[in-house]
Amino acid sequence: MQGKNQKQQLIFAIYWFMLAYVVAALVWWFIALTIQNNATSEFRIADLPADHTHYALELKRIEQFRERKFAQYTGEGITFLLIIMGAAIFIFRAVRRQFKQGRQQQTFMMAITHELKTPVAVAQLNLETLNKHKLEKPQKEKLLSNTLQEIKRLNLLCNNLLVSSQLEQGGYVYAYEDVNTAEFLEEIVENFNNRFPSRPIEWKVDESAAICVDLHLMQMAINNVFENAFKYSKGIIRLSAEKNNSMLMIKILDEGPGIPDEDKKSVFNKYYRLGNEATRTSKGTGLGLFIARRIINAHKGKIFIENNHPQGATFNIVLPLNKV
DSSP, X not given: OHHXXXXXXXXXXXXXXXXXXXXXXXXXXXXXXHHHHHHHHHHHHHHSOTTOTTHHHHHHHHHHHHXXXXXXXXXXXXXXXXXXXXXXXXXXXXXXXXXXXXXXXXXXXXXXXXXXXXXXXXXXXXXXXXXXSOOOHHHHHHHHHHHHHHHHHHXXXXXXXXXXXXHHHTOOOOOEEEEEHHHHHHHXXXXXXXXXXXXXXXXXXXXXXEEEEEHHHHXXXXXXXXXXXXXXXXXXXXXXXXXXXXXXXEEEEOOSSOOOGGGTTGGGSTTOOOOSHHHHTSOOOSOHHHHHHHHHHHTTOEEEEEEOSSSSEEEEEEEEXXXX
């Protein structure tokens, strides 16, 4: 990683040196033309006979010509300088963005490799244990339950990868249907209760609320937000859903470390993960919240984050109650 940073610094150093060289050449071009213009004007003045009938008029014309040329060189120089600086800034930002995306993709590949290997390794170990040892029924059930949980986690990760690709390429075909909000969210809560039986979830939902969504995608979006809350919080997770005029307001509250104000929008970017150590030690690929926002936006909704007092974060999801 240090070698790549040094290489990046070298590339930027060469880039700025070349830019400085181009700007210096432009300034030198302007100075040379100005000197040449002045020399030409002085030569024409010296060549003008003092007893010329229209000496004053010719002298004025020569001065006007010199001023026009100076204005021309100045205008062209400023135009070229603006074009060069504009192109330089554009290229610098594009290259820096590519480097940043490259680092994020590298981090993503490391994370995704770990995320894929972990459930496979756990499932393999559990199945080998069942195959090699004669265990009591409670032990077998615990191993099977743990294996099933890891397989579900692997399935969620694969779905995230597939849907992320389809959404970005515009290849996903939405299948909208009317959904009862209470039934829809109850299924998600039950799933997380089964996966994390020791983690309490408090939830309150308006049973009369109904939305028109692609059920598969919306389940994935809410699951990803829930997954994020469970990942970074060890306390109670609270869920609420209620009508607000023509909109459905869904809130998911956790008691984790919270999200700094400067990162509240960035966490929805692809591959983005918070830079603090508490987050870095947690599992994740940086895709979950990115996919959630893409799905919610596609349903003409929005998702944003607020602070949960005294501690934690509140994910607010707003969806239209009327048909999309």
